[in-house]
Amino acid sequence: MPCAQLIRMVPVAVIGSGYVGLVAAACLAELGHEVVCVDVDQERIKLLQSGGVPIFEEGLDALLARHRGQRLRFTCNLAEAVRHARVIFIAVGTPQSPTGEADLSQVESAVISMCPALDSYKVLVEKSTVPVLTSQWIARTLRLNGALEKNFDVVSNPEFLREGSAITDFLYPDRIVVGADTERSRQLLRELYQPLIDGSYYRRADRVDGPADLSGGVYYIETSTNSAELIKQASNAFLSLKVSFINAVSNLCERVNTDVEEVARGIGADRRIGSRFLRAGIGYGGSCFPKDIRAFGKVAEAVGYNFDLLKCIEQINEDQQTGFLKKLRTALWSLKDKRIAILGLAFKHGTDDIRESPAITIVRKILAEGSRVSIFDPAAMQNCRTMLPEGVRIQYARDEYDAVKGAHALVILTEWPQFSNLDLARLHLLMSYPIVIDGRNLYSPAKMSAAGFYYYSVGRPFSEPLSEKYAFALDHTQSQHSLDEKMALP
Ligand code: NAD
Numbered sequence: 474m475p476c477a478q479l480i481r482m483v484p485v486a487v488i489g490s491g492y493v494g495l496v497a498a499a500c501l502a503e504l505g506h507e508v509v510c511v512d513v514d515q516e517r518i519k520l521l522q523s524g525g526v527p528i529f530e531e532g533l534d535a536l537l538a539r540h541r542g543q544r545l546r547f548t549c550n551l552a553e554a555v556r557h558a559r560v561i562f563i564a565v566g567t568p569q570s571p572t573g574e575a576d577l578s579q580v581e582s583a584v585i586s587m588c589p590a591l592d593s594y595k596v597l598v599e600k601s602t603v604p605v606l607t608s609q610w611i612a613r614t615l616r617l618n619g620a621l622e623k624n625f626d627v628v629s630n631p632e633f634l635r636e637g638s639a640i641t642d643f644l645y646p647d648r649i650v651v652g653a654d655t656e657r658s659r660q661l662l663r664e665l666y667q668p669l670i671d672g673s674y675y676r677r678a679d680r681v682d683g684p685a686d687l688s689g690g691v692y693y694i695e696t697s698t699n700s701a702e703l704i705k706q707a708s709n710a711f712l713s714l715k716v717s718f719i720n721a722v723s724n725l726c727e728r729v730n731t732d733v734e735e736v737a738r739g740i741g742a743d744r745r746i747g748s749r750f751l752r753a754g755i756g757y758g759g760s761c762f763p764k765d766i767r768a769f770g771k772v773a774e775a776v777g778y779n780f781d782l783l784k785c786i787e788q789i790n791e792d793q794q795t796g797f798l799k800k801l802r803t804a805l806w807s808l809k810d811k812r813i814a815i816l817g818l819a820f821k822h823g824t825d826d827i828r829e830s831p832a833i834t835i836v837r838k839i840l841a842e843g844s845r846v847s848i849f850d851p852a853a854m855q856n857c858r859t860m861l862p863e864g865v866r867i868q869y870a871r872d873e874y875d876a877v878k879g880a881h882a883l884v885i886l887t888e889w890p891q892f893s894n895l896d897l898a899r900l901h902l903l904m905s906y907p908i909v910i911d912g913r914n915l916y917s918p919a920k921m922s923a924a925g926f927y928y929y930s931v932g933r934p935f936s937e938p939l940s941e942k943y944a945f946a947l948d949h950t951q952s953q954h955s956l957d958e959k960m961a962l963p
Contacts, residue, residue: 637823
């Protein structure tokens with residue numbers, strides 16, 4: 474008998490149908506709950522109602538198709554959704570304000586709108602990433618707008634999903650953190666997550682397949698609301714720290730002519746450290762780390778603690794992009810009137826999200842130095858067209874090979890798996906100069922050298938073509954003067 478029938482169904486409202494809200498809504502329906510997902514964006518809701526999916530996320534279309542019209546509905550009517558629910562997830566945006574704090578106006582607006590519909594006991598869950606003490610502000614706003622104390626509790630249940638593997642991250646999490654200050658709200662959240670807590674979901678024949686056997690149940694952590702809010706911000710800060718740390722080490726590796734991939738393997742094998750988030754590259758980006766680390770710094774500042782480490786993490790991240798551009802300049806001498814092929818716009822593979830993508834920053838800087846770009850990304854090009862409109866200097870390509878035609882250099886900015894399996898001989902034939910600047914270390918310097926490329930990557934030795942045919946002097950370690958003398962570009 475399917476275990477879903479033994480689950481106590483909890484009526485849920487999810488406010489916000491973005492990357493987090495939509496995934497949470499689909500996954501909660503998958504666990505057996507009845508979910509109404511709300512958004513203020515009417516176009517988005519219409520699209521969702523008619524079977525469309527507004528974002529690119531592996532497995533999301535299938536999960537929505539499974540539950541849409543049955544346990545999962547979409548609406549713009551927030552009051553109706555809240556009345557139906559016992560648990561209300563707030564999954565609206567918390568972008569960065571001009572001064573660096575989290576802008577909580579979407580949260581406030583959603584909270585005020587739901588007040589008239591709080592007609593019986595309901596739990597409001599912060600799913601959005603918010604600074605510590607936000608739950609107290611939410612409770613105060615509810616009271617100020619007429620909600621009765623007996624009708625609500627505010628709980629923090631931070632989301633740790635990664636775009637690109639969001640569905641399996643939600644259903645097969647490393648841990649679920651619930652910060653609640655009353656037993657009645659803790660109890661309701663346990664009911665909601667019961668199929669994951671007792672592992673019954675993982676024994677279902679129709680479960681979404683995941684990366685781990687969690688049939689013994691997930692690690693479920695109950696804390697105070699303040700702790701849960703801090704856990705989320707501190708986790709993101711720590712992950713950013715790992716990225717910046719290995720990027721700093723990669724700069725040392727370049728100076729002593731060694732390979733950061735080897736060094737990272739050695740560091741990460743220590744279980745106290747772990748190998749994840751130890752990949753050198755062009756720095757972290759996306760809709761979370763950059764804003765969350767700044768907001769965390771602002772929280773520290775507000776409570777009188779000087780958390781300078783956070784500033785260092787950010788500085789290393791910025792420097793990493795500057796250093797990467799320098800490699801391109803070293804390889805090409807001047808960027809003026811060059812044709813550069815760009816592979817990757819999304820801030821990481823597996824998503825169409827370009828918010829705070831380091832790839833976009835780098836493309837803009839390349840354009841500012843007078844180059845033309847020909848871009849390909851398998852998922853994120855549509856999202857970029859307003860920000861980087863197609864024209865004489867910006868072209869969107871059909872595929873990787875279309876992008877590199879006639880290019881003076883290929884710049885790899887996102888680690889899409891398909892970019893690590895390019896036909897190097899074909900690439901070589903299509904490009905004007907055989908120069909590759911790889912911001913994601915997708916190839917080995919030896920392989921690129923054998924394939925006839927000048928290959929620059931991050932934290933690893935520069936490599937030249939083995940073949941004499943292309944061996945014009947392009948030694949990045951030499952002074953500009955000797956470079957000028959030796960370089961004889963075809
Ligand atoms: P998003 O911008 O993709 O989605 C937010 C949605 O909320 C939008 O569709 C918007 O129209 C809607 N919205 C705004 N105000 C509303 C209101 N008053 N009523 C109803 N809908 C409203 O954002 P996201 O990436 O899903 O992130 C949401 C939150 O989750 C943020 O706090 C973010 O930091 C956090 N988070 C994001 C990720 C991620 O990978 N994207 C991971 C963990 C946590």
